[in-house]
Amino acid sequence: MIGKAEVDLVYWDPPFAAGGTRGARAGKGERLNGEAAYHDAWGGIDAWLEMMRPRAELVGQMLSPQGSIWLHLDHRAVHEAKWLFDELFGRKAFKGEIIWVPGNGARNTKGPSVTHQTILVYAPRGQMIWNVDHPALREPFAETSQRMHFRKVDEAGRRYRERVIGGKAYRYYADIGRRLGSVWTDCPAMNANTPLTRETTGYPTQKPESLLERIIHASSLPDSWVLDPMSGSGTTLAVAKRLERRWLGVDRSPVALRIASERLGVSLAKPARRSKS
Known part of the structure; x- marks a missing residue:
């Protein structure tokens, strides 16, 4: 059982404040009708920040003395999120950022196309695990x-x-090789969202396993707890399991819970019943 302050690595991929609703596909086929995978409509960035604040506070309490948070966003909310995390954890807790290039083509015809996403890295307790010479953090x-x-x-x-x-x-x-920089172009998103690939689950915005492999190798140890507080399709959990880390995932979407549990081969944890007063 996980303790209150034992998590060495949090990978957090929340809704991007992009608006709308995201549906899942039936495995590798057509989109499912019925319940959405998740909702991303907040009525403005202030409401999105109100959703994030209490969750960030709770996640911060779960970190070990060497724990880090990797917060994955894009241009629509990353600047406001950094302001929030600087306020909650202090600017000194900010350790850097990763620019992830999924490999999507430029599509905007009226201005610059944003073809990258940003992962903010925080160490609220001051220190973080950083396996600087691991092969996953080197490039030719x-x-x-x-x-x-x-x-x-x-x-x-x-x-x-x-x-x-x-x-x-x-x-x-x-x-x-040499130590890897902060711009990652070698973890293509198509590995996770192309129907022909092994990884694809049909869940929207699924991230590639290669991205999570690098993050988990970088900032955890073999006995570490890895937490994904919005675990979606379960990529973080599947990779943590394969790399023999202890893992914990949280999600409120029935679609996400079903896909992740099938992927991991585990039964869903049942919610605790409230005692009658």
Whole structure:
């Protein structure tokens, strides 16, 4: 059972304040009629912030001393959300942001097309798990860089460059790659929303497993609790389970709960009954 302050990683993908209602598809086919997957109409950004505030306060209370919140939004609410989180947790709790490029084409003909989403990263307790040298946080050097700088080859055939620091020589191998920056273009959304792919559940705005793999590898440990307070199709939970983390998901949508439970192969937790007074 999870304690009050034991969560090392929160991935939070709330409604984007985009307006309207989102429906699910029947697996990989046509859209379902009937109950919506979720509603995203708030009557303005102020109402959206009122929805987010108490939830953010509660999530903050669940964090471990090294816990972090990864808040996934786009241009429609990310600026107001940062203002809210700065107010709740302090500006020093803000650790940075990830620009995720889903790979969607530019469609706006009357102004700049927004083809990225933003993930705000907060560590309300001051510290956060950051597995800086994990392979998930590295990317290959550009070919030109490899040709220019990694000219030496060791006995195993590995290319490397050598630097002398403080009189001591250090080797840097090309195949290890470089540390990944804050713009992520290699986790395409089509893996999660194209009917031909294994991941697709039919749930709207489903995120690709590769994105969650990187986040979970970056900011959790094998025994960590991972929380998704608006878990939708269950991508966070499915990846956390596969990576042998402990996980907890919350959602109020019957459609989301059904899809996630089927995906995870688990039974739904039944709501507690109120005692009669």
